[in-house]
Amino acid sequence: MALTLVFVEHHDGELQKGSLGVLGKAIALGGEVAGVVLGASQEVAAAAATYGAAVYACDDTALAAPLPQPRVDALEALVTETGAETVLFAASVLAADVAAGLAARLGAGLNWDLTDLRLEGGDLVGTRPALGDTVVVDVAWKGTPRIGLVRAGTFEPAEPTGGAEVRPFASAFQDFSSQAQLIERTHEESSGPSIEDADVIVAGGRGLGRAENFSLCEALAKTLGGAVAATRAVVDAGWYPYSAQVGQTGKSVSPRLYIACGISGAIQHKVGMQSSGTIVAINKDPNAPIFDFADLGVVGDVEQILPKLTELLQARGA
Amino acid sequence: MKVAVCVKHVPDATAQKRLDPTSFCLDRSGEGALNATDLNAIEEALRIKDAHGGEVVVVTLGPAKAADSLRKALAMGADRSILVTDDAAAGSDLLATTSVLAKVLEREAPDLTLFGQASSDGDGAVLWAAVADRLRRPLISQVATLRVEPAAVTGKRQTEFGYDTITAALPAVVAVSDAINEPRYPSLKGIMGAKSKPQEVLSLADLALDAGESGDAGSRTQVVAAAPPAPKAGRVRIDDDGSAAEKIVAYLAERKLA
Ligand SMILES: Cc1cc2nc3c(=O)[nH]c(=O)nc-3n(C[C@H](O)[C@H](O)[C@H](O)COP(=O)(O)OP(=O)(O)OC[C@H]3O[C@@H](n4cnc5c(N)ncnc54)[C@H](O)[C@@H]3O)c2cc1C
Numbered sequence: 001m002a003l004t005l006v007f008v009e010h011h012d013g014e015l016q017k018g019s020l021g022v023l024g025k026a027i028a029l030g031g032e033v034a035g036v037v038l039g040a041s042q043e044v045a046a047a048a049a050t051y052g053a054a055v056y057a058c059d060d061t062a063l064a065a066p067l068p069q070p071r072v073d074a075l076e077a078l079v080t081e082t083g084a085e086t087v088l089f090a091a092s093v094l095a096a097d098v099a100a101g102l103a104a105r106l107g108a109g110l111n112w113d114l115t116d117l118r119l120e121g122g123d124l125v126g127t128r129p130a131l132g133d134t135v136v137v138d139v140a141w142k143g144t145p146r147i148g149l150v151r152a153g154t155f156e157p158a159e160p161t162g163g164a165e166v167r168p169f170a171s172a173f174q175d176f177s178s179q180a181q182l183i184e185r186t187h188e189e190s191s192g193p194s195i196e197d198a199d200v201i202v203a204g205g206r207g208l209g210r211a212e213n214f215s216l217c218e219a220l221a222k223t224l225g226g227a228v229a230a231t232r233a234v235v236d237a238g239w240y241p242y243s244a245q246v247g248q249t250g251k252s253v254s255p256r257l258y259i260a261c262g263i264s265g266a267i268q269h270k271v272g273m274q275s276s277g278t279i280v281a282i283n284k285d286p287n288a289p290i291f292d293f294a295d296l297g298v299v300g301d302v303e304q305i306l307p308k309l310t311e312l313l314q315a316r317g318a
Numbered sequence: 319m320k321v322a323v324c325v326k327h328v329p330d331a332t333a334q335k336r337l338d339p340t341s342f343c344l345d346r347s348g349e350g351a352l353n354a355t356d357l358n359a360i361e362e363a364l365r366i367k368d369a370h371g372g373e374v375v376v377v378t379l380g381p382a383k384a385a386d387s388l389r390k391a392l393a394m395g396a397d398r399s400i401l402v403t404d405d406a407a408a409g410s411d412l413l414a415t416t417s418v419l420a421k422v423l424e425r426e427a428p429d430l431t432l433f434g435q436a437s438s439d440g441d442g443a444v445l446w447a448a449v450a451d452r453l454r455r456p457l458i459s460q461v462a463t464l465r466v467e468p469a470a471v472t473g474k475r476q477t478e479f480g481y482d483t484i485t486a487a488l489p490a491v492v493a494v495s496d497a498i499n500e501p502r503y504p505s506l507k508g509i510m511g512a513k514s515k516p517q518e519v520l521s522l523a524d525l526a527l528d529a530g531e532s533g534d535a536g537s538r539t540q541v542v543a544a545a546p547p548a549p550k551a552g553r554v555r556i557d558d559d560g561s562a563a564e565k566i567v568a569y570l571a572e573r574k575l576a
């Protein structure tokens with residue numbers, strides 16, 4: 001099989017586990033595989049090359065900020081130079097935009113949300129849960145190059161094995177690719193107990209109606225000796241801190257009990273909490289996707305149910 | 319300022335979504351609705367128009383019935399709509415959809431093109447990046463707060479590591495998050511007025527697109543098999559009749575979770 005490239009993402013010098021997991025999967029499928037590290041130091045590229053494959057590296061200053069469009073230019077150059085037939089990504093905010101931009105640039109097919117990859121008669125086939133995970137489909141590509149975006153958290157990285165070659169490469173950059181500029185990064189420090197260690201999590205979403213109603217989740221969490229978590233929608237809206245967010249761009253948790261209050265159950269939230277022991281969902285919409293994967297689904301109003309639930313549990317404890 | 323908003327007509331949330339057993343394409347014959355998170359993009363466009371003047375154009379590629387969703391956008395306050403509909407465009411994947419939308423957007427040449435967070439049926443949350451590349455315009459995605467100036471946009475967005483603030487010169491492409499605003503409901507006056515707003519309907523030929531650039535022929539991916547996921551045993555469902563709290567306690571107690 002011809003060359004497969006895997007986009008290896010890094011942040012502040014740290015290689016991202018998800019992309020190393022995809023690299024490991026590509027190596028396991030066989031054929032020639034190489035990682036691609038863009039906009040990082042020699043050391044970061046060398047570290048990536050300890051995971052069982054050679055690494056192509058471009059450290060042009062155009063790639064300094066974690067923005068997608070210059071990365072499309074660099075990958076286009078590399079695919080053209082190497083004749084790579086497949087380019088794989090682990091889903092992230094950055095990688096999704098790079099993968100789709102590259103698909104348009106190369107006139108290539110993009111399959112996303114892949115939860116497995118296999119070869120069938122020499123052809124790559126992906127598994128993708130579709131329609132809110134209600135059906136599982138097999139997806140393929142017509143012709144090459146093929147571009148695949150793997151669902152967050154799908155493959156665990158292998159242990160590093162020893163150094164492989166780092167191959168520096170150069171790229172030209174389009175004028176429009178550098179028009180978007182990163183002007184500020186804020187890294188919010190978490191305070192309070194980490195939700196990752198909690199045995200019980202009470203999570204709130206936009207269905208709480210307003211920021212103040214997070215007190216309902218806090219009271220229930222306190223009664224159960226648990227922690228409070230939130231969806232991106234309410235974190236983006238400033239109702240609750242980023243450090244408490246569960247999901248693709250937040251934390252991954254697996255408590256014994258996860259109580260989702262006013263949460264629709266979007267895939268990007270689900271990927272962060274689906275391995276919880278028991279999932280209880282309270283949502284007033286009987287068609288909410290969260291009922292497709294909750295163990296106990298309660299169709300009702302969180303403002304009515306939560307105070308009563310806390311009161312009853314307090315009475316039991318007393 | 320001219321703002322274009324790309325929106326999608328998706329199966330209604332209450333409808334049972336299903337794949338056609340032979341083509342594995344989504345069955346779009348049932349009830350449809352305007353994709354929920356695209357309402358945020360329309361709302362943001364209307365606010366930009368309030369602040370800067372200009373016009374809001376909504377654009378979609380979809381079945382003829384997608385006109386209903388466009389009319390909702392017009393009722394919210396958009397000025398005109400463009401529907402690209404063609405039998406030959408059915409089953410378009412990301413690449414084929416990109417070719418069509420880019421063609422319309424090139425013709426319209428808006429200062430700003432907005433996208434919603436994700437389509438509820440495709441759930442790729444990727445289309446904007448392909449369209450921006452085709453248009454050769456700067457891109458800012460997942461934007462939770464947007465500031466628009468006469469010649470530039472600045473967006474704040476969440477990543478896996480915190481928040482990034484990104485700025486770009488206009489014309490630009492921006493995809494918004496569902497937290498950016500609270501979409502308005504169409505007023506009765508808006509609903510009545512929508513009917514008389516310009517609603518353009520285009521075929522692929524009108525856009526001088528080859529059949530090979532759209533639909534199945536323009537697609538580079540395909541679904542080759544479909545199976546329902548294994549059902550998860552032991553699910554319990556309660557409809558609250560006032561006793562839900564008691565039932566939750568009993569459920570938790572039985573499993574020694576409380
Ligand atoms: C790249 C990317 C990354 C993302 N990362 C994340 C992530 O890390 N974490 C995350 O959570 N999301 C993430 N998202 C966003 C995700 O797709 C959803 O938009 C988000 O999870 C929705 O949050 P929500 O459930 O609070 O809001 P909504 O989807 O608006 O759902 C609110 C729910 O509350 C219900 N409700 C309303 N009122 C009541 C009431 N009184 N009582 C009971 N129920 C009520 C409604 O029926 C609805 O189902 C990401 C999206 C993208 C594109």
Ligand SMILES: Nc1ncnc2c1ncn2[C@@H]1O[C@H](COP(=O)(O)O)[C@@H](O)[C@H]1O
Binds near residue numbers: 359380419
């Ligand atoms: N057929 C379409 N026509 C116009 N806009 C679309 C279409 N499909 C998706 N979009 C837009 O692209 C966004 C992301 O869609 P997706 O990548 O399918 O999740 C949606 O929120 C819409 O703004």
